[in-house]
Amino acid sequence: MTYLDHAATTPMLPVAVAAYTEALGRVGNPSSLHTAGRRARRDVEEARETIAAAVGALPTEVVLSTGGTEGDNLAVKGLYWARRAQDPRRTRVVVSAVEHHAVLDAAEWLASHEGATLVVLPVDAVGRVTPEALRAELAAHGDATALVSVMWANNEVGTVNDVRGLAEVAHEFGVPLHTDAVQAVGSLPVDFAASGADALSLTGHKLGGPVGVGALLLRRDATCVPLLHGGGQERDVRSGTLDVAGTVALAAAVHAAVEAVPRRVVELAALRDDLVARLIEAVPDATLNGVPLDAPAVNGGPARLAGNAHLSFPGCEGDSLLMLLDAHEIECSTGSACTAGVARPSHVLLAMGVDEAAARGSLRFSLGHSSTAADVDAAVAAIGPVVERARGALARAGERVGS
Amino acid sequence: MRVLAAMSGGVDSAVAAARAREAGHEVVGVHLALSARPATMREGARGCCSVEDSRDARRCADVLDIPFYVWDMADRFREDVIEPFVAEYAAGRTPNPCLRCNEKIKFSAVLDRARALGFDAVATGHYARLDDGVLRRAADPDKDQSYVLGVLTADQLAHAMFPLGDSLKSEVRAEAARRGLVVAEKPDSHDICFIPSGDTRGFLSDRVPDAPGELVDAVSGAVLGEHGGVQNFTVGQRHGLGLSRPAPDGRPRYVLGIEPVSRQVRVGPAEALEVTALTTETPVWHGPRGVVGDVTVQVRAHGGLAPASVEVHDDGLAVTLGAPLRGVAPGQAVVVYHGDRVLGSATIAATS
Numbered sequence: 054m055t056y057l058d059h060a061a062t063t064p065m066l067p068v069a070v071a072a073y074t075e076a077l078g079r080v081g082n083p084s085s086l087h088t089a090g091r092r093a094r095r096d097v098e099e100a101r102e103t104i105a106a107a108v109g110a111l112p113t114e115v116v117l118s119t120g121g122t123e124g125d126n127l128a129v130k131g132l133y134w135a136r137r138a139q140d141p142r143r144t145r146v147v148v149s150a151v152e153h154h155a156v157l158d159a160a161e162w163l164a165s166h167e168g169a170t171l172v173v174l175p176v177d178a179v180g181r182v183t184p185e186a187l188r189a190e191l192a193a194h195g196d197a198t199a200l201v202s203v204m205w206a207n208n209e210v211g212t213v214n215d216v217r218g219l220a221e222v223a224h225e226f227g228v229p230l231h232t233d234a235v236q237a238v239g240s241l242p243v244d245f246a247a248s249g250a251d252a253l254s255l256t257g258h259k260l261g262g263p264v265g266v267g268a269l270l271l272r273r274d275a276t277c278v279p280l281l282h283g284g285g286q287e288r289d290v291r292s293g294t295l296d297v298a299g300t301v302a303l304a305a306a307v308h309a310a311v312e313a314v315p316r317r318v319v320e321l322a323a324l325r326d327d328l329v330a331r332l333i334e335a336v337p338d339a340t341l342n343g344v345p346l347d348a349p350a351v352n353g354g355p356a357r358l359a360g361n362a363h364l365s366f367p368g369c370e371g372d373s374l375l376m377l378l379d380a381h382e383i384e385c386s387t388g389s390a391c392t393a394g395v396a397r398p399s400h401v402l403l404a405m406g407v408d409e410a411a412a413r414g415s416l417r418f419s420l421g422h423s424s425t426a427a428d429v430d431a432a433v434a435a436i437g438p439v440v441e442r443a444r445g446a447l448a449r450a451g452e453r454v455g456s
Numbered sequence: 457m458r459v460l461a462a463m464s465g466g467v468d469s470a471v472a473a474a475r476a477r478e479a480g481h482e483v484v485g486v487h488l489a490l491s492a493r494p495a496t497m498r499e500g501a502r503g504c505c506s507v508e509d510s511r512d513a514r515r516c517a518d519v520l521d522i523p524f525y526v527w528d529m530a531d532r533f534r535e536d537v538i539e540p541f542v543a544e545y546a547a548g549r550t551p552n553p554c555l556r557c558n559e560k561i562k563f564s565a566v567l568d569r570a571r572a573l574g575f576d577a578v579a580t581g582h583y584a585r586l587d588d589g590v591l592r593r594a595a596d597p598d599k600d601q602s603y604v605l606g607v608l609t610a611d612q613l614a615h616a617m618f619p620l621g622d623s624l625k626s627e628v629r630a631e632a633a634r635r636g637l638v639v640a641e642k643p644d645s646h647d648i649c650f651i652p653s654g655d656t657r658g659f660l661s662d663r664v665p666d667a668p669g670e671l672v673d674a675v676s677g678a679v680l681g682e683h684g685g686v687q688n689f690t691v692g693q694r695h696g697l698g699l700s701r702p703a704p705d706g707r708p709r710y711v712l713g714i715e716p717v718s719r720q721v722r723v724g725p726a727e728a729l730e731v732t733a734l735t736t737e738t739p740v741w742h743g744p745r746g747v748v749g750d751v752t753v754q755v756r757a758h759g760g761l762a763p764a765s766v767e768v769h770d771d772g773l774a775v776t777l778g779a780p781l782r783g784v785a786p787g788q789a790v791v792v793y794h795g796d797r798v799l800g801s802a803t804i805a806a807t808s
């Protein structure tokens with residue numbers, strides 16, 4: 054099997070598995086006062102400190118959660134409710150057009166159920182939100198805006214945003230900024246304090262930790278209304294008995310992944326560049342979507358996720374490509390959202406101005422810590438015949454529709 | 457062979473896929489998404505296009521350990537099945553959408569795509585037998601679906617596989633349970649999958665503008681009343697005619713014919729429904745040419761059988777019935793059988 058879908062989920066790092074399994078053997082609720090509880094509390098707090106140190110946050114800023122989806126929902130809804138409570142005029146929710154559904158749908162829900170006005174910020178042809186676009190929006194409506202949410206790195210095309218620049222603009226207008234950094238942490242340098250963001254989501258399973266554990270980094274001075282009410286375990290912003298083993302494993306993974314970033318970025322980019330070049334050699338009319346591979350740095354890091362290769366193959370349907378590659382034991386993704394498993398053209402590509410046919414005929418290969426040159430070779434060897442066959446299928450469908 | 461198993465999420469197609477696999481084929485499961493906006497949950501026993509059905513299909517594929525994909529056929533289904541269905545009713549005819557789906561979607565759009573992607577055949581959970589390219593009735597007389605498959609050409613049949621043809625439905629359910637398929641007890645779907653409410657009239661009235669016409673007594677020629685549109689009627693229909701006064705003889709009246717241009721709907725007594733001859737549009741024909749006697753014709757999915765002889769022309773069949781049939785409407789398919797063998801199928805153009 055050739056696994057080229059690390060952006061969907063990546064294998065757990067051995068250090069995280071070790072920490073996880075070791076912690077699973079111990080009892081203790083961190084809220085209990087007895088010895089077992091104290092031990093559990095200590096494990097959690099040490100883990101929290103490790104996570105905080107790795108991503109440039111204070112330990113109190115780490116709100117443990119179940120992952121990216123919860124973090125995004127808590128930030129978008131919680132910041133909205135808090136800002137609106139402080140100032141009822143602030144009902145505008147500004148999100149980029151290329152957000153993950155965890156942000157996009159949360160914001161849409163606020164619009165349909167909580168009286169919010171949804172503002173979708175356009176992106177440029179590479180999928181980036183420019184500080185100018187945000188400035189234009191806030192210059193007109195800054196005092197009516199509750200929050201801005203723009204992702205650090207896009208999960209489909211890998212485009213990295215200038216989060217620092219965007220946070221500066223938001224702050225000029227007194228608006229908090231949330232960033233979904235699910236794809237960024239462990240893939241490129243992330244420093245919460247330096248970024249200026251008020252809230253940042255991360256999740257374990259995209260960086261070598263377990264599924265179902267993550268954190269929302271929330272600035273000490275940010276107010277956020279909880280989604281989950283109960284014991285108030287996490288700063289009264291999130292309730293629920295803490296997952297000690299998961300948190301310990303998350304910390305081990307974050308620590309290892311972040312430490313490896315400088316090396317990993319270079320290695321993955323080299324593999325990825327080779328993959329892209331050879332895919333295009335095999336299929337000359339294939340095109341790379343998103344930021345060019347030689348684009349200048351953003352906030353001192355890569356402008357594109359080092360492991361991301363997202364290409365359009367003209368004349369093909371993504372689901373045909375996926376199925377044929379799967380038959381060659383190559384696992385990748387179309388990167389687009391699914392309804393009942395039905396591939397719809399990606400909202401990310403459409404927002405970038407890619408036409409619908411090209412959007413349907415695209416694939417995301419995403420490399421990660423376990424990827425090798427052999428994976429690249431396997432994908433390159435398969436792509437030519439696969440594209441040819443998928444083209445045949447689409448051409449045939451076209452003939453019949455035309456006839 | 458590489459076989460694509462069309463999996464609706466029901467018990468039949470799941471067992472069909474299992475059998476294809478057990479026969480040694482390389483099987484890939486595909487669920488056809490036919491609705492652009494699928495409902496989350498299935499409503500009652502109708503339909504097969506909800507997200508829940510898609511999940512059921514995926515779960516079965518996982519249990520069978522075969523790859524599984526969803527193919528979006530919603531646009532093709534709308535163009536080739538739903539829109540013609542509405543247009544046929546609007547023209548005063550009675551279409552069969554399941555037959556069209558087999559003809560245009562499962563064994564055309566899907567089969568074409570499958571073949572282009574390297575598959576040799578499409579397997580479905582239809583109850584029908586296929587030996588050496590010859591389509592025959594299924595072993596289970598209550599479940600036989602050869603009627604809605606009669607429209608398939610020799611080339612389509614050459615790439616079709618119906619693994620359930622020799623089985624009884626009860627055996628298929630038992631087999632599903634034995635194989636650990638969660639759909640073993642799932643109720644059969646019936647009616648029209650894209651009208652989950654079962655309210656065909658309501659579905660049509662949302663899509664066909666009202667165009668009033670006269671209700672006329674077929675015998676006397678008297679105008680009995682007005683109606684809102686020909687889509688509300690099917691030949692043989694008794695209820696919902698909107699007639700306030702009973703017939704002079706007190707007997708029920710039925711729709712006998714629909715005239716699409718003048719929008720006149722003729723009504724009359726039950727015996728006037730009887731037809732003894734019909735002509736068709738261009739058939740799909742596998743049998744001998746010329747006059748073929750000693751056949752049986754079937755004019756709807758369940759029942760509607762009569763002995764007949766058929767004159768076969770390139771552009772249509774002329775069918776003489778050995779016993780009258782009631783409720784035969786233009787637009788319906790007539791399928792011609794010799795014993796249990798399907799000789800051909802054609803859309804009925806006129807009756808007399």
Ligand SMILES: Cc1ncc(COP(=O)(O)O)c(C=O)c1O
Nearest residue numbers: 120121122153155208233235256
């Ligand atoms: C950008 C982005 N945000 C949010 C999520 C959701 O994270 P999780 O799977 O932890 O809920 C994902 C992953 O699917 C993602 O890629």
